[in-house]
Amino acid sequence: MSKKILLVSASIGSGHIQAANAVRDELNRISPATNVAVVDFLDQEISLGHLIKETYLKMLDVLPHAYDFLYRKSQKSQPGASVKNVTALIMKRKMLKLLYEYRPDMLVFTHPFPCCAAAYLCRTGQLSIPMAAVMTDFSFHPMWLHKEINAYFVANNEIQHALHGNGIANDRIFITGIPISPKFTQTPPNNRTKDRGIPEILIMGGGLGLGAIEEAVISLQSAKTQLKIIAVAGNNAKLRDKLLTLKNTSCNPLTVMGYTERINELMANASLLITKSGALTCSEALSQELPLLLLSPLPGQEEDNANFLTQQGVALRISPAHQLASLVDELLSKPHILAAMRSKAHDLSKPAAANHIALMLSASIHNRTAIFSAS
Known part of the structure; x- marks a missing residue:
């Protein structure tokens, strides 16, 4: 039986x-x-x-x-x-x-x-x-x-x-x-150190589209580095509509997505992930050796997750959101820092x-x- x-x-x-x-x-x-x-x-x-x-x-x-x-x-x-x-x-x-x-x-x-x-x-x-x-x-x-x-x-x-x-x-x-998901083991991270294209910045807030996603997109408009921005709103239709409005005035190419099954592909091609500190999203990012910028963790368990990930050297916390652009500029101009974060993510990932x-x-x-x- x-x-x-x-x-x-x-x-x-x-x-x-x-x-x-x-x-x-x-x-x-x-x-x-x-x-x-x-x-x-x-x-x-x-x-x-x-x-x-x-x-x-x-x-x-x-x-x-x-x-x-x-x-x-x-x-x-x-x-x-x-x-x-x-x-x-x-x-x-x-x-x-x-x-x-x-x-x-x-x-x-x-x-x-x-x-x-x-x-x-x-x-x-x-x-x-x-x-x-x-x-x-x-x-x-x-x-x-x-x-x-x-x-x-x-x-x-x-x-x-x-x-x-x-x-x-x-x-x-x-x-x-x-x-x-097993598909994260089937999508090895690209060799970003050899990527001469425009860096992709992935912004996510989990399936519910929570966190300061809109604020992050607005902040990145002042970045000095040319960027491709991919913002995933999850099942948050209201947020998706707001992001689509921003797309019309964005000085950087902005792709707005709702819920998607392609997170593994998006992470594999990104240079940085801006997200709250949900453990599943962060575990997926670790599997792709993707450096994390943690913005507005939810209180409680996500706050504890943020503390753990920063202590491990795979993530940086950023607050308030308007400082995000300068931090992204700094990290992209210092590839050795991103390389160290990727290495620590590799060691921590399971x-x-x-x-x-x-x-x-x-x-x-x-x-x-x-x-x-x-x-």
Whole structure:
């Protein structure tokens, strides 16, 4: 009988879903006999989940400092803190519904909300199948911490140390990197040091088109270097319309795009990426050895991602946006700095993360190895 793996994510931003899809695609490729599904834990048919997602996005837009306060407060919580318990109690019925509908043999989470709910069900004797967490940021947050989770797939040593320091055995923690689409391994970065053409500057704000994209495009109009600017608005139609208006007056060639499946190609040809610090986008950029300029990170986890990436030497933070043009001019005039950033990105990148995770999940569910020890 075919084994079933259910990947449970949440569409708060697009990165968590993209990570789940990347693992699913690799599982389908290497283990076609396995039945694999991805579900959105906060899909719009569930009114409570939709409300939570909309509340999160509204806080980021209207009350970013309040969201940052709540995020930092929850970071200081102990493993049994109320924030996780409340999340679990609110969402346990949704998880029970998914379990009844899909009847999986294994659960894999790319967002902490369903992870909290499943851990609660395990603690209360309502769930007993293997569970894995794929952590989709460069920093640790206690919302992910549950002794009921059998395996953790994480981005770096720092998260491994944090998990271990909170009681998770090292043999349950695997430093795989953050899973990105396999097509990023199939599009090697161009040799930009030999590119004599006009440098391309890629500006992105994730699937939701968040961050100071419009401000970045305006700032680059004052750059002394001739540039090609590619601005990706994602699913943000309002932003796309604003950018198209700017295109008429841009002194540099400006290409405006909505949601696209060609991010790997755009990154492979770019000299710099200007973006907020979503972990999926940044992991994709690392795979393409693409230097990062981080503008207006969202509060909370993206702020922590920005700190990690700058400390690693693969990114620079820029604030306010009007200083962007002078920084781009300086970097493009100093190729040795960009070369050093590309080298560090190469060392930090883990483009095969989805494949490594899929291999371990497949081997475990088919009893070829035992990465899921008893809780």
